[in-house]
Amino acid sequence: MASILSARGVTKRFGGLVAVDHVNVEIEEKSIHAVIGPNGAGKTTFFNCITGFYPINEGKVIFRGEPLVDIPPDQITRRGISRTYQNIRLFANMTAIENILVGQEPHLKSPWFGAVLGLPATRKEEEAAHEEARRIIRFVGLQGRGDILAKHMAYGDQRRLEIARALASKPKLLLLDEPTAGMNPNETASLTHFIRQIRDELGVTIILIEHDMRLVMDISELITVLDYGQKIAEGTPVEIQRNTKVIEAYLGRGATNPTAEDDKAEQPELPAT
């Protein structure tokens, strides 16, 4: 299988802290790939390294055969990587439609003076963009809510809108950072279905950070486990479930050794980066 993105020895340091430590990951095209790990394991930092939010200290990220080195975030998006955020970061005072229109930015070409002069090409592009935005609104199931300000939408709708905005740039690779955080089981189930639908219908490769293990085991084809910035395991859901290192990372060292007295689950409660 062709890999769409490969991270080779990606390292990110914050002062003395190594948040991402020589991580190698290959993401297969049109796969759903989960990145899991305890809080503070460096998952979101890893995302930020891919999307150009943080410059990488060592290693490189190769996307569709080309290295992404010293490329600003807007250019990375234009190449086909799009993302959502762990804490929803919509344009709060803009409507749902407007949020999606901004998401289409990589495909809009008309210059600003075209709008001032009312050039036909600009008008046509704007009309097409609005049409596309309404189509995306329907695709994510937010029809009829296009004119609501993002901050007034229900929490689950905001999550969907964020995905809609990310899809508007027609990405090849979609990074979802905890898409089901704060959702109830019903909403999670429907979102799981939706994520699979994105992959199947749009052919978008998806990398997913998620804490909901049922969802992760349900939809991902490969799982990468990070702990303290290092990749400690990688494999199919079944392999990961049996992996002792993973169980240790999540439940503490005692969990795999029944004779040890100290079997209190020791979970690092660091804030997720």
Next chain:
Amino acid sequence: MTLNWKQVGQYGFIMGIAVWYVSLVGMVETFDSRGIIDGTMLTLGRALLLTIGLGMGYVTAWKVAKGNWATGLITSLISGIIGGVMAALLVIIIDTTNIRAMFVNASPALVEILTFDQESLAVGLMMLTSSLIACSVVGGVIALLPNLIRRAVISGLLAVLLMGMLGELLTVVLNRFDLTEALADFLYGRNGLSVIGAISVFIFFAAVSTLWATQKEKMQSGVENLPATQRRALSWGLIVVSVLFLILLPQAVGPYISQILVLVGLYAMMGLGLNIEIGLAGLLDLGFVGFFAIGAYTVALMTTTGELGVSGTAIADYSNFWVAIPIAVAVSAFAGVFLGIPVLRMRGDYLAIVTLGFAEIIRILVLSDFLRPILGGAQGVLNIPKPAVAYVNQIANQLPFYFQSVLFFFVSTDGRIKDPAHFYYIILIGCTLIGFVAYRLQYARIGRNWMAIREDEDVAEAMGINLIASKLLAFGIGAAFAGLSGAIFAAQVGSVFPHSFGLIVSINVVSLVIIGGSGSIPGVIVGSLVLVGLPELLREFAEYRLLIYGALLIVMMLVRPEGLWPSDTVRREMQSDEDVEPVPVGQTVPRSV
């Protein structure tokens, strides 16, 4: 129901303090020169005191009673008594001890005003206290009235206050025409409105407000139900009427108000430019006057007949106002982009400080000895000719008499644009042009991108928006608008001096954008009318201008943070907060591990 007596006391105390304050800073005495109703019956000075009573009574009843008549009346009465007694106390203090060493304005004249010119101090004090109490209760009653009536009463009172305050000016305007002269005689007395006039104004505006409130929706739905052709005809009709109104306005109101309209227009142009930076892109620019200065100096140097200009050089023959205007706009835009480059990475407060410094640098550079040979230093650039419209006389000679008068409606007979009434048209064209460009940009892709940057810069960048290009464009276009404004200003005033470009201009522009409604084009126009137009009409109170400004800003931020005429989006957001259950974006949520 337990009442919050402490709160009632606080409001009464605030009323008293406000009365003390406006009296001791001299506002009451200065304002007393302007009559509102029938000269001495109600002057602006006393109206100020009574408005404080009304306002605090209103607030007391509104906040404490919450629609309960009995408690509303009692609480506004009590806060009125506290305020009234404090006011009386002030009079007694001024009358018995000499505090003028500290408070210059605590004069016998003030006591006379406060005691309603009564011979006996006791009677005067009674009148002062009882009128404040009465006003407080009336304010309380207004607060308790049903919405429709309350709005009507408030509109009527405001109209009386405004029309009385601007009486002198309105009389002059109305007396220009035979048709309206009778109206002026009817409404106005010696100093301010006549009693009959005041009552008619009150009834008229209360009625208009009620009609508007009750019929607005019916009219809107009526218009919406019209067939498309008729609706289009209606909107075209409205446009034609408003264009005609704007064209005839300076001729109708005379030179003084035209002059004020010119100033309002200059500020509106700057406001529209700054609105792109602050309102759309969220770039807080406190040095906006710098671009205004650059536009003004460009035109000044290119057109002056003095020694600083290009008059002696080869390009002098081709250089005039009309050539200088586009160059001034281009130079300002370039300066905007140039300033933008170093501050691209700065956000919020840091950006504000740097832009503030930029404007000061420009002002100090202009003042410096180093650039004196080029820019004229503190003496500025003089003898800037008025813009000429070529061949006016030749064209006029070819035209029949009637069209000649139409032509000279817009241009002076010597073909130069010099009267305020004629300059008004240049400003009108400039404002229309800028307003059009601003509107088109705001509702286009670039406008959305600016808003996205304002909302969340990092995410905007991650969406594929080129931050550098977008921000520089915002700086450039904003600066270009200010440059156009400055260019017209230079030609209109006829000379430019560094001191015309002080920090206060930037502050005015920021205030009018925010008070008008950040991100709203009509808001900027309303903001400049209120913040530039009104103070010009009340020139004699200029020393209190900043005080009133500050008070207005604070009140606006507390009562109506979205501005006088908010943009559609902001209005939706700020008013629907109560109905919609808001889910704050970016809230932290419990996560399952």
